[in-house]
Amino acid sequence: MQKNRNNNSIIEICPIRNIVARLGTKWALLVIVILSEQEAIRFSEMCKLIPDISSKVLSETLKTLEADGLVTRKVYPTVPPKVEYSLTDIGHSLVPIIQELTEWALKNMEAIMNNREKFEKTGKHEDK
């Protein structure tokens, strides 16, 4: 955290940074995309769809998205418990932008990868 520069910092008043900081976490966008593809999905289903994620990290991701109001969490007080997640309207409104970003990524990925390789080869970037 910054110390006592709570108003002048360009980054603090920058809304985009605030948003991207959340969406830039490792799994957030993927979770949103998965949620956008179905009405609702259970926690365990999501775990299966993303094999590499631990339940701890998944629940953290979902909780953050829920806190931001992008995701809804619905609990069915059954035994065993059943919890369904779905996108809110705000969450849905983000999907097209993610799609554009995905298209951009797909379109430019090859060039980017080539560039990275070339860049690293020239020794400009350190490798340890």
Next chain:
Amino acid sequence: MQKNRNNNSIIEICPIRNIVARLGTKWALLVIVILSEQEAIRFSEMCKLIPDISSKVLSETLKTLEADGLVTRKVYPTVPPKVEYSLTDIGHSLVPIIQELTEWALKNMEAIMNNREKFEKTGKHEDK
């Protein structure tokens, strides 16, 4: 980094994640936006425009963007040295998407902030 799961992981084959991982760093998008607003800009100018960033982090950010081919670095072999940074075509092509993301953020920021506050207060999700 992952260990030896270089093919099965959904996240590894996900191009979007790869991209967002870079753009999601603290200053990357801001740097791109600043670069998009001028033809070229010197390192020291950039430092002044982002008072909170250290030169180390700025140069790291720029180096990563350069490695990806989003930013060009042009060195003038003068004394003292002069280095100018500017966006490449690929870099420019990303700007509209960033703008959309910014608009989305501005539009939904209030709702998001309200939700966060409410969420933190209740400790859990809100009551309807």
Next chain:
DNA sequence: CTGCATCCTTATGGATACTG
């Protein structure tokens, strides 16, 4: 089934000082 409690490793960012 859901997901928190722990503990741990690593990546990111920052402060400061110092060169070509």
Next chain:
DNA sequence: CAGTATCCATAAGGATGCAG
């Protein structure tokens, strides 16, 4: 001027176990 070199603090992510 344009960075690097260190050293350090913190946060993100992951592994495992257990509880409601």
